[in-house]
Amino acid sequence: MTTADLPQVMAIERASYATPWEEAAYRQALGSEQAYLDVVTFRGEIVGYSGMWHFVDTVHLGTIVSHPAARGKGIGELLLVNVIARATDLNAEHVTLEVRPSNHPARALYEKYHFSEVGYRKNYYRDKEDALLMTSPPLRNLDFQAMVRANFEAALARLAQHFGE
Numbered sequence: 001m002t003t004a005d006l007p008q009v010m011a012i013e014r015a016s017y018a019t020p021w022e023e024a025a026y027r028q029a030l031g032s033e034q035a036y037l038d039v040v041t042f043r044g045e046i047v048g049y050s051g052m053w054h055f056v057d058t059v060h061l062g063t064i065v066s067h068p069a070a071r072g073k074g075i076g077e078l079l080l081v082n083v084i085a086r087a088t089d090l091n092a093e094h095v096t097l098e099v100r101p102s103n104h105p106a107r108a109l110y111e112k113y114h115f116s117e118v119g120y121r122k123n124y125y126r127d128k129e130d131a132l133l134m135t136s137p138p139l140r141n142l143d144f145q146a147m148v149r150a151n152f153e154a155a156l157a158r159l160a161q162h163f164g165e
């Protein structure tokens with residue numbers, strides 16, 4: 001992601017979250033050495049993006065979004081696997097994240113990749129919904145890596161069906 005992407009990112013952000021981030025938060029993240037922001041594009045348009053933060057032995061997934069018109073086609077998985085791969089390259093032990101209990105699509109995505117619930121933050125979001133804390137299995141676990149590879153191959157086949165030209 002670059003600052004040139006922000007108009008498209010912000011339009012998707014506002015269409016996707018009850019409490020969207022401000023553009024300033026993305027600008028700040030783009031200037032941070034700890035943050036890694038990635039976009040997925042199709043025919044020059046952004047169809048998804050993610051933001052992760054690296055803290056010593058942990059990667060925190062702060063945002064993951066696919067364009068509302070492009071959901072259910074594998075973009076969420078592409079983004080999540082990319083985060084897992086980057087975190088593994090950075091020698092992180094785990095990927096952690098917060099998710100709204102009411103966010104069933106996101107919870108299903110994380111559960112598909114064997115993330116588990118490890119805690120709870122009361123009134124975490126600006127609209128006072130609580131957050132569930134989730135964490136990945138240990139990134140170096142070989143069974144986890146094999147599961148990610150198998151899921152990713154299936155996701156790539158699904159992406160090719162929808163976006164292959």
Ligand SMILES: CC(C)(COP(=O)(O)OP(=O)(O)OC[C@H]1O[C@@H](n2cnc3c(N)ncnc32)[C@H](O)[C@@H]1OP(=O)(O)O)[C@@H](O)C(=O)NCCC(=O)NCCS
Nearest residue numbers: 016064065066071072073074075076077099105106108109
């Ligand atoms: C969560 C989100 C990123 C998923 O993106 P996506 O591109 O639709 O996801 P994919 O097509 O890659 O689907 C992958 C998996 O996610 C889960 N999933 C996605 N959409 C779902 C839905 N509507 N209902 C239930 N599970 C769903 C499923 O486990 C799915 O795997 P499956 O098809 O084998 O069942 C997307 O819904 C989104 O952008 N939501 C708004 C932003 C948001 O809430 N982000 C998470 C913040 S914690």
